[in-house]
Amino acid sequence: METDGRLPDGTPLGEAVASLWEQGPPEELLVNCAHPSHVAAALADDPRGSATSRGCG
Known part of the structure; x- marks a missing residue:
């Protein structure tokens, strides 16, 4: 993850x-090296709440 909260592809x-x-519920999610x-x-800039509603953060 880049410092702006995006993946390297944007x-x-x-x-x-x-x-x-x-694609199917993952067993777990990990954000590495951030x-x-x-x-x-x-997570705060996620307008749909996709990450926080799924247990991230």
Whole structure:
């Protein structure tokens, strides 16, 4: 995850989580090599609440 809360390809974290769930519920999700403040900002900027409604954060 980049410092702006997006994946390297530009996908927002919430959108990436939603995409994973559309493929089938994952056993767990992990955000690796990201500062907690960057993850928190990405979760706060998730307009659909995709990540937080699925147990992230």
